[in-house]
Amino acid sequence: MTTQGSASTVNDAELHSEDLEEKGLDAEKARWYTDTVINAELADYAPVKGCMVIRPYGYALWENIRNALDEMIKETGHQNAYFPLLIPESFLKKEAQHVEGFAPELAVVTHGGNKKLDEPLIVRPTSETIINHMFAKWVQSWRDLPLLINQWANVVRWEMRTRLFLRTTEFLWQEGHTAHATEVEAEEEAKKMLECYRKLAEDWMALPVLTGEKTERERFAGAVRTYCIEAMMRDGKALQAGTSHFLGQNFARAFDIKFQSQAGELEYAWQTSWGVSTRLVGAVVLGHGDEKGLVLPPRIAPIQVVIVPIYKTDEEKALVVARCEEIKALLAAEKIRVEFDNRDNYTPGYKFNHWELRGVPLRLNIGPRDVANNVVEIARRDTMEKIRGVAQGGLVNEISGLLVAIQKNIFDKALAFRQTNTVKVSTYDEFKKVLEKGNVFIETHWDGSSDDEGKVKEETKATIRAVPFNFEPVEGKCMLTGRPTTRRVIFARSY
Amino acid sequence: MTTQGSASTVNDAELHSEDLEEKGLDAEKARWYTDTVINAELADYAPVKGCMVIRPYGYALWENIRNALDEMIKETGHQNAYFPLLIPESFLKKEAQHVEGFAPELAVVTHGGNKKLDEPLIVRPTSETIINHMFAKWVQSWRDLPLLINQWANVVRWEMRTRLFLRTTEFLWQEGHTAHATEVEAEEEAKKMLECYRKLAEDWMALPVLTGEKTERERFAGAVRTYCIEAMMRDGKALQAGTSHFLGQNFARAFDIKFQSQAGELEYAWQTSWGVSTRLVGAVVLGHGDEKGLVLPPRIAPIQVVIVPIYKTDEEKALVVARCEEIKALLAAEKIRVEFDNRDNYTPGYKFNHWELRGVPLRLNIGPRDVANNVVEIARRDTMEKIRGVAQGGLVNEISGLLVAIQKNIFDKALAFRQTNTVKVSTYDEFKKVLEKGNVFIETHWDGSSDDEGKVKEETKATIRAVPFNFEPVEGKCMLTGRPTTRRVIFARSY
Numbered sequence: 001m002t003t004q005g006s007a008s009t010v011n012d013a014e015l016h017s018e019d020l021e022e023k024g025l026d027a028e029k030a031r032w033y034t035d036t037v038i039n040a041e042l043a044d045y046a047p048v049k050g051c052m053v054i055r056p057y058g059y060a061l062w063e064n065i066r067n068a069l070d071e072m073i074k075e076t077g078h079q080n081a082y083f084p085l086l087i088p089e090s091f092l093k094k095e096a097q098h099v100e101g102f103a104p105e106l107a108v109v110t111h112g113g114n115k116k117l118d119e120p121l122i123v124r125p126t127s128e129t130i131i132n133h134m135f136a137k138w139v140q141s142w143r144d145l146p147l148l149i150n151q152w153a154n155v156v157r158w159e160m161r162t163r164l165f166l167r168t169t170e171f172l173w174q175e176g177h178t179a180h181a182t183e184v185e186a187e188e189e190a191k192k193m194l195e196c197y198r199k200l201a202e203d204w205m206a207l208p209v210l211t212g213e214k215t216e217r218e219r220f221a222g223a224v225r226t227y228c229i230e231a232m233m234r235d236g237k238a239l240q241a242g243t244s245h246f247l248g249q250n251f252a253r254a255f256d257i258k259f260q261s262q263a264g265e266l267e268y269a270w271q272t273s274w275g276v277s278t279r280l281v282g283a284v285v286l287g288h289g290d291e292k293g294l295v296l297p298p299r300i301a302p303i304q305v306v307i308v309p310i311y312k313t314d315e316e317k318a319l320v321v322a323r324c325e326e327i328k329a330l331l332a333a334e335k336i337r338v339e340f341d342n343r344d345n346y347t348p349g350y351k352f353n354h355w356e357l358r359g360v361p362l363r364l365n366i367g368p369r370d371v372a373n374n375v376v377e378i379a380r381r382d383t384m385e386k387i388r389g390v391a392q393g394g395l396v397n398e399i400s401g402l403l404v405a406i407q408k409n410i411f412d413k414a415l416a417f418r419q420t421n422t423v424k425v426s427t428y429d430e431f432k433k434v435l436e437k438g439n440v441f442i443e444t445h446w447d448g449s450s451d452d453e454g455k456v457k458e459e460t461k462a463t464i465r466a467v468p469f470n471f472e473p474v475e476g477k478c479m480l481t482g483r484p485t486t487r488r489v490i491f492a493r494s495y
Numbered sequence: 496m497t498t499q500g501s502a503s504t505v506n507d508a509e510l511h512s513e514d515l516e517e518k519g520l521d522a523e524k525a526r527w528y529t530d531t532v533i534n535a536e537l538a539d540y541a542p543v544k545g546c547m548v549i550r551p552y553g554y555a556l557w558e559n560i561r562n563a564l565d566e567m568i569k570e571t572g573h574q575n576a577y578f579p580l581l582i583p584e585s586f587l588k589k590e591a592q593h594v595e596g597f598a599p600e601l602a603v604v605t606h607g608g609n610k611k612l613d614e615p616l617i618v619r620p621t622s623e624t625i626i627n628h629m630f631a632k633w634v635q636s637w638r639d640l641p642l643l644i645n646q647w648a649n650v651v652r653w654e655m656r657t658r659l660f661l662r663t664t665e666f667l668w669q670e671g672h673t674a675h676a677t678e679v680e681a682e683e684e685a686k687k688m689l690e691c692y693r694k695l696a697e698d699w700m701a702l703p704v705l706t707g708e709k710t711e712r713e714r715f716a717g718a719v720r721t722y723c724i725e726a727m728m729r730d731g732k733a734l735q736a737g738t739s740h741f742l743g744q745n746f747a748r749a750f751d752i753k754f755q756s757q758a759g760e761l762e763y764a765w766q767t768s769w770g771v772s773t774r775l776v777g778a779v780v781l782g783h784g785d786e787k788g789l790v791l792p793p794r795i796a797p798i799q800v801v802i803v804p805i806y807k808t809d810e811e812k813a814l815v816v817a818r819c820e821e822i823k824a825l826l827a828a829e830k831i832r833v834e835f836d837n838r839d840n841y842t843p844g845y846k847f848n849h850w851e852l853r854g855v856p857l858r859l860n861i862g863p864r865d866v867a868n869n870v871v872e873i874a875r876r877d878t879m880e881k882i883r884g885v886a887q888g889g890l891v892n893e894i895s896g897l898l899v900a901i902q903k904n905i906f907d908k909a910l911a912f913r914q915t916n917t918v919k920v921s922t923y924d925e926f927k928k929v930l931e932k933g934n935v936f937i938e939t940h941w942d943g944s945s946d947d948e949g950k951v952k953e954e955t956k957a958t959i960r961a962v963p964f965n966f967e968p969v970e971g972k973c974m975l976t977g978r979p980t981t982r983r984v985i986f987a988r989s990y
Contacts, residue, residue, distance in 0.1 A: 044629065046579045047586075048616065049607075053629055056574035056644070063575065079551035080558065084541045085580075085618075085649055085665050086602070091542075107581070108606040109618065112544075112664075113653035114599060121543065123580070123604065123618070134539065134548055143840070149551070154580055154649065158608035169607075170580050345638065 026439075029235040030163075036285060037164045040294050040358050050162035050169030057358065058165075058281055060302035062172065065280050066152070068204045068300070069174065072196045078148040078176060083130050085154075086121035091129040095254040098128065101221020105157040107169075123156040128222065128247075128273055131177045132255035139179055139269060141260045146189070147179040147269075165282030166239070166495050173277035179257060179269040183248070186270035190246040193274040194227045197242035205280065206297035206411040207231045207287045208418055209241060210441075210490060212466030217450040220273075224248035230465045230490070232418040233286040236439030238465045238492035241283050244274035286495070288410055294359025295382055297410050298403040304337045305399060306360045308351045310367035323371045327364065327395065334396050336403075356381060361406045362399060382406050382413075422490075428456075428480050431491070435460050441492045447478035447485035456480065462491045521934075524730045525658075531780060531788050532659045535853050545657035545664030552853065553660075553776055555797035557667065560775050561647070563699045563795070564669065567691045573643040573671060578625050580649070581616035586624040590749040593623060596716020600652040602664075618651040623717065623742075623768060626672045627750035634674055634764060636755045641684070642674040642764075660777030661734070661990050668772035674752060674764040678743070681765035685741040688769040689722045692737035700775065701792035701906040702726045702782045703913055704736060705936075705985060707961030712945040715768075719743035725960045725985070727913040728781040731934030733960045733987035736778050739769035781990070783905055789854025790877055792905050793898040799832045800894060801855045803846045805862035818866045822859065822890065829891050831898075851876060856901050857894060877901050877908075917985075923951075923975050926986070930955050936987045942973035942980035951975065957986045 037043050042058030054062065070080075086109060093099045107123040110116060124130070131149065139147060156170045176193060180186040194211055201207045209229035219226045223245035231241050251257070252268040261267050288295040298304050307324045311317040324340050331338040339360075341351050348365070355363055365377040376395065378387040380402065390398050422441040425431045431442060446464065448456075457463050466489070473486035532538050537553030549557065565575075581604055588594045602618040605611060619625065626644065634642060651665045671688055675681040689706060696702045704724035714721040718740035726736050746752070747763040756762050783790040793799050802819045806812040819835050826833040834855075836846050843860070850858055860872040871890065873882040875897065885893050917936040920926045926937060941959065943951075952958050961984070968981035 044632070046625070047583060047628055048579045048581050048625075051579040051581065053579065054577040056576050059576050060574070079555070081551050081554050082549040082667065084543045084546040084548070085651065086543050086546065088542060104609060106606075106608070107604050107616075109602050110605045111601075111603040111615075113601070113655070120606075121602075130541070130543075133542055137539070156580065160608070172577065 026235070032289075032291075033282075033286060034164060036289055036293050036357070037282075042281065042285070042294075043164050045164075048169070050159055052164050052168050054172075054278065054281075057302060061284065061296070061300060062278055062281055064300040064302065065200070065204065065284075066174070069196065069200050069276065070152075072199065073150050073174070073176065076148075076192060076196065078150045078178075081149050081151060082153070083127050083134065083151060085124055087124050087127075087130045089120045089122055091133060092122055094129060095222045095251055097250075098222035098254075102126070102157075105159065107156045107158055124153070125155055125157045126273075126275075127151060127153070127155075127175055128177065128251055129255070132251045132257060132271075135177070135179050135269070136255050136257045139257055139259050142181050142262050145179055145181045145259060145269065146185065148176075148189075149178065150174055150176045163282075163495075165285070166279055168278075171277045171279065173275050175275040176273060178272045179252070180271070181259065181261065181267075181269070183270045186248075186272050187246050190225070190227060190244045190272040190274065193272070194229065194242070194244040197229050197244065197274075197276060200276070201229055201231060201241055201280075201283075202411065204297065204299050205284055205287070206299075206407055206414065207241070207283060208411060208415040210466050210468050212468035212471075212490070214243070214466065215450070215453060215464045215489070217453045218463065220245045222247060222250050223273075224250065228466055230492075231283055231287055232414070232421065232441060232492075233283070233495065234289060234417070235286070236421050236441075236492075237286075238441065238490075238494040239279075239283050239286065240465070240494065241280060242274070242276040245272060247271040247273060282495075287414055289359070292353075292384075293357035295410060296359035296361060298361045298407050301359065301361055302337065303339045303355075303358070303360045304403060305331055305339070305362045305364060306355045307338065307340045307364045307366060308348055308355070309340075309342065310348045310365055316368045319371050320366055320368060324366055327366070327376065327392070330396065331399065334400070336396075336399060352379075362402060378402065380406060382409050426477070426479060431456075431462075431479055432460060435462060435493070439493050441465070441490050443488055443490055444479040445474075445476035445485050446480070446487055446489040447483045448480045452480055456491070461493050463494060464489045465492050465494060466490050521730065527784075527786075528777075528781060529659060531784055531852070532777075535789050537776065537780070537789075538659050540659075543664070545654055547659050547663050549667075549773065549776075552797060556779065556791070556795060557773055557776055559795040559797065560695070560699065560779075561669070564691065564695050564771065565647075567694065568645050568669070568671065571643075571687060571691065573645045573673075576644050576646060577648070578622050578629065578646060580619055582619050582622075582625045584615045584617055586628060587617055589624060590717045590746055592745075593717035593749075597621070597652075600654065602651045602653055619648070620650055620652045621768075621770070622646060622648070622650075622670055623672065623746055624750070627746045627752060627766075630672070630674050630764070631750050631752045634752055634754050637676050637757050640674055640676045640754060640764065641680065643671075643684075644673065645669055645671045658777075658990075660780070661774055663773075666772045666774065668770050670770040671768060673767045674747070675766070676754065676756065676762075676764070678765050681743075681767050682741050685720070685722060685739045685767040685769065688767070689724065689737070689739040692724050692739065692769075692771060695771070696724055696726060696736055696775075696778075697906065699792065699794050700779055700782070701794075701902055701909065702736070702778060703906060703910040705961050705963050707963035707966075707985070709738070709961065710945070710948060710959045710984070712948045713958065715740045717742060717745050718768075719745065723961055725987075726778055726782055727909070727916065727936060727987075728778070728990065729784060729912070730781070731916050731936075731987075732781075733936065733985075733989040734774075734778050734781065735960070735989065736775060737769070737771040740767060742766040742768060777990075782909055784854070787848075787879075788852035790905060791854035791856060793856045793902050796854065796856055797832065798834045798850075798853070798855045799898055800826055800834070800857045800859060801850045802833065802835045802859045802861060803843055803850070804835075804837065805843045805860055811863045814863060814866050815861055819859075819861055822861070822871065822887070825891065826894065829895070831891075831894060847874075857897060873897065875901060877904050921972070921974060926951075926957075926974055927955060930957060930988070934988050936960070936985050938983055938985055939974040940969075940971035940980050941975070941982055941984040942978045943975045947975055951986070956988050958989060959984045960987050960989060961985050 109121040214226040225246040249268040257269045309320045328340045363379040604616040709721040720741040744763040752764045804815045823835045858874040870884045
């Protein structure tokens with residue numbers, strides 16, 4: 001319509017070389033994902049390579065996820081703080097593995113205030129280096145520990161292939177950074193925060209997750225151990241939804257974070273870092289969505305109940321609208337997030353599609369006969385069932401109960417889907433055959449090297465998602481090398 | 496202590512050429528400010544030019560301010576969203592006044608992913624350009640209006656002279672951006688949001704503010720009119736605490752934001768933008784602080800009540816600590832933000848100073864005799880008064896009442912201070928004499944040009960802070976030109 005508009009349309013294709021190269025079913029699913037995110041107005045392409053605009057509906061979803069996690073972070077004794085966006089280039093180089101991991105992805109500020117800078121500044125890809133520089137200033141004695149800090153911030157990683165929410169050049173996240181007096185304490189912290197992430201995914205986002213450890217190949221650059229939560233999406237692929245790292249003393253040595261112990265010795269601190277990002281919004285879309293669009297878990301849904309009025313005559317309209325307003329006020333008073341779709345230029349059918357696409361858990365349809373009978377019709381988004389003739393008197397109880405039931409049903413459905421789509425294999429031949437048929441989680445014995453993992457990835461696109469915590473040691477043989485091992489892992493193709 | 500530590504100490508002086516060049520009293524106040532911010536652990540210097548680290552206590556203060564405003568922004572119908580940090584250089588150039596205003600302050604990303612970029616990207620100094628680019632995509636019809644968007648974000652402006660919170664290279668803020676079908680509506684919006692800022696300042700931060708319009712000289716780059724809230728600090732200087740801009744159709748024309756009106760015409764949208772930043776934390780410090788440190792308004796204080804135990808023997812300690820824990824639980828259950836300072840390596844006297852420096856509104860001192868008599872001693876930070884023998888039974892009521900009284904007292908004190916330090920003058924001679932004696936707000940008739948304002952600034956360092964809304968037209972003569980005018984303004988030296 002406008003010059004601006006068409007310019008940006010041309011740019012969208014160029015700027016967003018999204019990862020759409022899969023074939024067949026995968027490509028279809030990728031298109032479904034992008035269409036759903038755009039059409040449900042969760043996000044839009046930005047006129048900057050690999051960047052997105054998070055629109056109000058997507059941001060409200062992110063706010064609900066963020067607020068739930070922020071409360072857990074505070075309850076576990078952490079404090080929010082804020083560190084600079086721009087990091088001196090020299091800082092990045094202090095931890096060898098860290099710089100190796102991030103060097104290819106950096107955005108660099110070379111000019112400020114119309115002058116070339118003496119030292120380039122990096123737009124943070126993560127804040128370990130600058131935060132640990134400050135920790136070295138703040139930590140002197142064992143009394144200063146543990147230092148339990150969290151930051152909500154934007155970070156930039158120059159990604160080659162991007163996808164809305166799942167992998168964007170800039171994203172929003174929280175990054176926790178902690179320092180402890182002992183190894184045991186730091187290890188406990190890393191696991192405690194992973195448990196917060198599990199709760200966030202399962203209890204709030206209704207996404208069942210595997211918890212476990214990453215192999216060396218998939219480890220965070222600079223970590224000793226990386227723990228993760230991994231979720232299965234509706235296409236059978238895995239999505240890494242959060243990671244928590246035990247950093248040992250790597251960054252403490254690089255940044256000289258020393259403290260006087262109770263025994264009077266000068267010691268390096270033990271550390272962790274952990275983060276989740278706006279990727280979680282993508283996880284909700286891909287983890288629960290169906291052909292009609294989003295299916296949102298009630299606990300994080302920006303709108304839990306939408307009211308759609310149905311009428312023909314002006315007389316009917318007056319009656320129905322008054323009743324809708326009344327019910328809206330009733331639900332809002334009970335802290336139910338309710339919206340009344342009173343637009344007069346759309347049909348009820350259009351509105352049904354509109355809100356189904358947006359995944360609103362419950363829709364109330366109210367027509368003249370409902371008004372006369374003091375009832376409403378309730379439509380569930382998760383099952384698409386309709387419950388007719390719900391008496392107005394019991395409406396708040398009915399809706400509160402349904403919201404709980406939907407939250408549980410969405411979780412159960414995702415869990416059953418994962419269980420159905422998890423396969424055990426003993427040999428690499430079996431492994432390849434299973435993956436030829438489609439995306440699943442594969443449980444298998446593994447004793448291969450990082451190079452072996454690389455080979456499997458190259459040949460099948462599958463990687464080790466986790467060595468799950470709940471896998472007890474069982475005698476067996478590595479599917480690739482045939483060597484005896486008790487370690488079992490989960491392989492999958494992933495986002 | 497560490498190499499890192501000393502390196503950063505050397506850097507602090509170089510990197511933070513803070514605006515400390517004033518002489519005499521002003522320099523003393525500037526030192527007091529910086530010392531208070533650092534010692535109360537609100538913020539620390541970062542190892543990046545002009546940047547700061549917001550420490551947990553400062554960030555908690557910001558979170559309380561932010562949450563209060565966020566609620567008002569949502570109640571007035573706005574939605575949060577998020578737009579990219581990095582803006583194509585060409586976007587900045589689309590609005591002529593805008594680029595002129597911001598060009599000297601830009602940080603520029605020239606490299607990404609180890610490659611030189613085709614077009615440099617600007618780290619956003621404000622988001623008008625990128626947000627309006629998106630608005631052009633989203634706005635087609637009058638039904639899409641008003642579009643009421645807010646963003647919480649970080650921005651970067653390459654400032655020559657910086658001061659913690661008050662003026663930093665990077666800062667946190669919210670920026671509202673709206674588009675409307677009519678001029679009247681946009682004008683109303685700009686004033687409505689200024690009113691939210693007034694409420695935030697007066698009702699939450701206990702800072703009385705003047706509301707009014709800026710002169711052309713002080714207007715936002717690209718705005719038709721800039722409205723502001725201006726507060727007086729304890730040194731008699733003014734601090735611009737928030738601005739709201741009526742943008743007319745300037746950005747709509749630059750970014751081609753057109754809509755089909757109800758009458759079927761294609762029209763440019765009318766717009767506003769408005770923002771407040773982490774500068775507000777500095778306003779609280781400078782607006783209420785005294786020689787002992789911060790004085791925080793209870794409604795935004797991260798800690799409203801601190802409990803300090805007083806004991807000598809182990810037996811006393813057991814009794815007192817148990818009682819302190821009990822009272823802490825009692826207050827926490829009433830949603831009072833309470834902290835129990837149970838550190839055993841500091842004396843009560845040390846703790847008193849510690850919490851007075853941090854401006855905690857109320858301190859409870861509890862010793863063995865208080866335990867025996869079921870009473871506590873309450874110390875007020877604002878008046879430094881002690882209330883002895885407060886019965887435990889009525890403690891919650893007493894404290895709730897005191898928190899309200901302190902909030903009011905802090906506001907009243909600031910208002911009385913501003914009234915005492917506001918002077919009316921009729922001539923430029925008087926004006927200069929008044930300012931020689933110290934910093935005050937000066938009310939005077941004004942009909943000068945922008946150049947005249949520049950001349951006054953050069954000679955006296957004072958600028959027009961606002962043409963206050965509540966100044967009715969009164970016949971008089973411009974203090975500088977002698978021309979008859981009904982317009983009165985407020986001049987002051989400012990941060």
